[in-house]
Amino acid sequence: xxxxxxxxxxxxxxxxxxxxxxxxxxxxxxxxxxxxxxxxxxxxxxxxxxxxxxxxxxxxxxxxxxxxxxxxxxxxxxxxxxxxxxxxxxxxxxxxxxxxxxxxxxxxxxxxxxxxxxxxxxxxxxxxxxxxxxxxxxxxxxxxxxxxxxxxxxxxxxxxxxxxxxxxxxxxxxxxxxxxxxxxxxxxxxxxxxxxxxxxxxxxxxxxxxxxxxxxxxxxxxxxxxxxxxxxxxxxxxxxxxxxxxxxxxxxxxxxxxxxxxxxxxxxxxxxxxxxxxxxxxxxxxxxxxxxxxxxxxxxxxxxxxxxxxxxxxxxxxxxxxxxxxxxxxxxxxxxxxxxxxxxxxxxxxxxxxxxxxxxxxxxxxxxxxxxxxxxxxxxxxxx
Numbered sequence: 001x002x003x004x005x006x007x008x009x010x011x012x013x014x015x016x017x018x019x020x021x022x023x024x025x026x027x028x029x030x031x032x033x034x035x036x037x038x039x040x041x042x043x044x045x046x047x048x049x050x051x052x053x054x055x056x057x058x059x060x061x062x063x064x065x066x067x068x069x070x071x072x073x074x075x076x077x078x079x080x081x082x083x084x085x086x087x088x089x090x091x092x093x094x095x096x097x098x099x100x101x102x103x104x105x106x107x108x109x110x111x112x113x114x115x116x117x118x119x120x121x122x123x124x125x126x127x128x129x130x131x132x133x134x135x136x137x138x139x140x141x142x143x144x145x146x147x148x149x150x151x152x153x154x155x156x157x158x159x160x161x162x163x164x165x166x167x168x169x170x171x172x173x174x175x176x177x178x179x180x181x182x183x184x185x186x187x188x189x190x191x192x193x194x195x196x197x198x199x200x201x202x203x204x205x206x207x208x209x210x211x212x213x214x215x216x217x218x219x220x221x222x223x224x225x226x227x228x229x230x231x232x233x234x235x236x237x238x239x240x241x242x243x244x245x246x247x248x249x250x251x252x253x254x255x256x257x258x259x260x261x262x263x264x265x266x267x268x269x270x271x272x273x274x275x276x277x278x279x280x281x282x283x284x285x286x287x288x289x290x291x292x293x294x295x296x297x298x299x300x301x302x303x304x305x306x307x308x309x310x311x312x313x314x315x316x317x318x319x320x321x322x323x324x325x326x327x328x329x330x331x332x333x334x335x336x337x338x339x340x341x342x343x344x345x346x347x348x349x350x351x352x353x354x355x356x357x358x359x360x361x362x363x364x365x366x367x368x369x370x371x372x373x374x375x376x377x378x379x380x381x382x383x384x
Contacts, residue, residue, distance in 0.1 A: 024088070025140060035218060040057025065313075119222040302374060303316065305377070337382050340366045
């Protein structure tokens with residue numbers, strides 16, 4: 001048996017890596033596609049040909065820690081964590097359906113981003129006739145609930161038939177869980193608010209319920225909201241939208257942006273963009289805030305691998321043990337895992353080098369059950 005250390009970009013084994021999928025939902029003319037372009041820099045991306053085909057884009061998760069590590073190591077490659085966004089057209093008017101979206105197109109998403117219109121523009125009529133973010137948020141939530149309720153009712157009918165043929169603990173547990181879900185859905189309670197044990201969560205995950213997915217509300221505001229003091233103006237716009245009660249729910253977040261201004265900023269050189277943001281009273285772009293909020297809402301954290309070849313941020317669910325985290329880098333690292341050399345990001349930055357961290361006893365050897373923390377810098381020892 002030989003022992004190796006993983007080096008970023010060494011090509012060993014099969015890369016795994018998570019691709020987090022987030023789907024954009026909303027009424028037509030809310031700025032949904034503009035926001036998609038904002039997050040993925042997909043201004044020239046080919047649009048989908050079919051009515052309900054998704055246009056996909058990859059957004060890089062902003063992380064100042066990776067920027068600092070990159071400056072320290074000056075690697076050949078810098079690889080941030082990413083989130084995949086899908087922009088799926090809604091149903092066109094005259095389609096014969098009152099639904100806001102084709103729910104089947106969104107079931108594979110890990111989270112939903114609902115773009116709410118709060119801006120006024122006489123040249124762009126709102127599909128519902130008036131600007132009311134609270135009404136729109138509630139209408140979309142109701143549609144998600146109804147779609148899930150239809151799935152529950154259909155499955156309960158099937159379970160009743162199967163249980164008559166033969167009862168099993170698995171079928172009985174599934175029936176019991178769905179019977180708990182049904183009245184909640186009927187009463188307008190989304191499944192993302194449920195507190196369930198791990199087995200029940202796994203069982204529900206198989207149904208890909210829409211109201212169980214984490215939800216980010218993105219309020220697309222007027223330019224004049226920014227004129228009132230940047231971040232403070234955005235906060236006022238959120239208060240006036242009346243969506244606080246929805247946004248306060250579990251696994252739910254809210255961000256306010258002005259997509260029109262942000263698209264203009266996106267056309268500028270970095271230095272000019274930073275100056276423009278400062279003039280608006282904003283510390284960071286709407287792109288950064290929405291992508292980071294989506295990433296956080298999914299319950300993911302980042303750990304880092306660093307070196308002269310590559311500095312990379314890896315995405316893992318919060319609570320992931322070291323052996324599973326190693327498997328996100330390469331499959332053979334998980335199979336041959338021996339130990340993980342771990343140093344906290346703050347310690348590494350304070351000391352300046354990995355060698356200095358070793359000298360001060362700040363590089364720890366952790367086993368496969370060690371729970372990786374956000375910002376850990378990891379080097380994997382594995383058997384070949």
